Amino acid sequence: MSRPLRVIFAGTPDFAATSLAALLQSRHQLAAVYTQPDRPAGRGRKLTASPVKSLALEHGLPVRQPETLKSTEAQAELAAFEADIMVVVAYGLILPQAVLDIPRLGCLNVHASLLPRWRGAAPIQRAIEAGDGESGVTIMQMDAGLDTGAMLLIKRTPITAATTGGELHDELAQLGGEAIVEALDALAGEGLAATPQPEAGVTYAAKLSKAEAELDFGRPATELAAKVRAFNPWPVAWCHLGSERLRLLMAEVGTARDDEPGSVPGTLLAPDADALRIACGARGDEVLRVTQAQLPGGKPLAARDLLNARHERLHPGHILGQTNEESA
Template structure:
């Protein structure tokens, strides 16, 4: 089988999964571009990202420009004489001059079924929106935001219990397999990219910590979807007295017999907390896993055993905090 000279560009775990698959393939990785090291942890030490660490472990040349818009970075890329550049969650914009350097252009592993969820956070936004399925697409990159023609895609269901972390890992594996298959087809001259439909376009805005605070006047379905989407980051939360209760798993429950003020804790279930929600206060959010400051994520039953007095029925969730930790 023909082998392609590949430059890989990526930074986080999602990208490292694709790089690992390429290392096991027939193709030759001639260089790895990744974002500069960032300070992390309490000590703020400079740490290599997952892609850089994997590249170093496999003795691959690593490049960490702060931008690909400079003549120097473009000359570095051109000197590698790559057939194709593979981009997976890289985090830097690729100007047209870079897209034009490899013989076969640049291809991207994107965590959605394009054109739905173009942009920065497709995995989480699909869950938050209540989509019944997601997937991964291998796309020929152009100058637009995830607007290029699609070579191939793979689909996976989103269940009422799927979290952002679980879907991330599933799509990373699907994307890695699909990437190698697409590169094999490119090497044989058999890959064909299909332009994206003009209808059905949505944009997946970058996640922020500010949107993780819950508003219990929203519907139970919307709240449950957001909690699962934001697991493991930024993690949905609400206030309970002066504590920040982080919520890790929830589903929409049955409607309550009587309306309550949204955010009111109702009688507990066997394995879950029940919270009144919705504009009418008659919907119910079932919370199965949560976390209080200084502790770890616990099942609702474990949390009740440990802090029952804080979570008695009638307690209101969502009142303003007075200096609770972030």
């Protein structure tokens, strides 16, 4: 058997910690772990270690948290670990070319999309939002571009009409861990063929923002349903419920009834037994069927439980998306 590789791991969030856990179970040797500096978190804004740092410390691994890797001092420290390869998963720092050149086999990235589709910051959510039928992870040889390096290994998984951003995140995190171990095993042996990314099919996954989570019920039902699922659990799709906000957590395309000729977009229609039904589309003749939502100050509930609560603003005819002033 070929000798294990000596690895530097660089990552920060839960998604990256799953890959680190897989490497800890592999035959490869972790020389050091790089992660973002501790950040304030929670109501008390207490400095909190990243999930990657917490896992690394549990296993007694050396941890480094530089603010940048652009300094010659930081690069010299990294080089001193004498790693064969550097594995990067949602690290959060740009790696200059000087760093990419340090490990003998360069730097690999675990990217949560089927490149070249969805390069960039939010590939998981953008794939669902766009209505893609599948996603996956790509193990990529890093270069100086934004997710432009050659592809070494791809694993795929379907996106269904019920897949949420959180579910796809967890699925791709597991696939990423499996894929990076498989890639390192191959590189330690006979190697892997590097396939340049095609120029056709390139898309960019812009960073998510809370502002874009507000729903416009004038949009088509298919678009709105995909957005609700994509933004669960963050930033969470929402609409105005009078002066408050109703958070929408699960939704699908519904069917208009014969006695529903079209309404103002956002109008609550007669509900199903287990769903809120909202008029949407440019003419208000499409239906968004919401099966899970969250009232202000409450917890996430199935729509049937919201309906049983008989909230005064969840009756047919009320228009969601309007403030009290607009509906007056």
